[in-house]
Amino acid sequence: MNLILLGPPGAGKGTQAKRLEERYGLVQISTGDMLRAEVKSGSDLGQKAKGIMERGELVPDALVIAMLGARVSQPDAVSGFILDGFPRTVPQAEALDVLLAQKAMPLSHVIELQVNDAALVDRIAGRFTCAECGEGYHDSFKQPATAGICDKCGGTEFIRRADDNATTVGARLEAYHRQTAPLLPYYAAQGTLRVVDGMAEMAEVARQIEAILGAPPGASNS
Numbered sequence: 765m766n767l768i769l770l771g772p773p774g775a776g777k778g779t780q781a782k783r784l785e786e787r788y789g790l791v792q793i794s795t796g797d798m799l800r801a802e803v804k805s806g807s808d809l810g811q812k813a814k815g816i817m818e819r820g821e822l823v824p825d826a827l828v829i830a831m832l833g834a835r836v837s838q839p840d841a842v843s844g845f846i847l848d849g850f851p852r853t854v855p856q857a858e859a860l861d862v863l864l865a866q867k868a869m870p871l872s873h874v875i876e877l878q879v880n881d882a883a884l885v886d887r888i889a890g891r892f893t894c895a896e897c898g899e900g901y902h903d904s905f906k907q908p909a910t911a912g913i914c915d916k917c918g919g920t921e922f923i924r925r926a927d928d929n930a931t932t933v934g935a936r937l938e939a940y941h942r943q944t945a946p947l948l949p950y951y952a953a954q955g956t957l958r959v960v961d962g963m964a965e966m967a968e969v970a971r972q973i974e975a976i977l978g979a980p981p982g983a984s985n986s
């Protein structure tokens with residue numbers, strides 16, 4: 765099964781992708797995470813991407829397409845993947861169609877997490893993750909049970925993304941509406957687009973996604 769999760773920043777794509785990864789044995793491919801790793805390593809790509817990401821703009825298609833192409837060619841992608849944050853433009857979607865056709869890895873579903881812009885600024889501006897395991901938290905909605913200690917792995921270091929601030933969020937939402945939203949009619953025309961209510965509770969969003977995908981292998985109801 766090969767999926768795309770579509771939706772603006774803060775819609776919950778990363779959270780749902782992590783859950784799907786565990787439940788369905790798929791691999792999450794987040795171009796944002798990959799680019800942040802490139803920035804951290806100081807690679808050529810990272811140096812090109814850094815300022816663009818800090819401004820909340822999109823990294824040029826050619827760079828992201830090459831990076832994604834290499835990632836989808838890794839052996840672990842064969843068992844199925846969830847694309848989180850890619851494609852973000854129509855040229856990226858077109859390049860993906862070509863790539864997946866060459867590899868005979870068809871897309872199963874494109875799932876849009878539909879949310880109101882008004883909710884997104886609050887969702888994004890308060891979020892942070894465990895530096896050790898990547899578990900996501902939020903200042904208002906989900907603090908660790910014991911302050912300063914990750915619920916999942918016991919880690920004590922947390923990270924806030926440089927671009928998760930009220931100033932950059934506006935530019936990221938603008939980029940979404942102008943450059944990424946045209947993918948909705950693109951995938952609707954292909955017949956792969958499904959929509960879920962991204963404003964619902966996280967568990968309810970997960971339930972709606974599972975209703976589209978069918979029960980995971982060896983599913984429990986948790």
Ligand code: AMP
Nearest residue numbers: 795796817820821822823828849850852
């Ligand atoms: P994300 O973690 O998906 O919110 O991505 C963080 C930032 O990385 C975005 O604001 C863009 O600057 C960049 N980025 C991630 N994925 C893409 C993509 N598919 N195309 C262009 N830029 C991207």
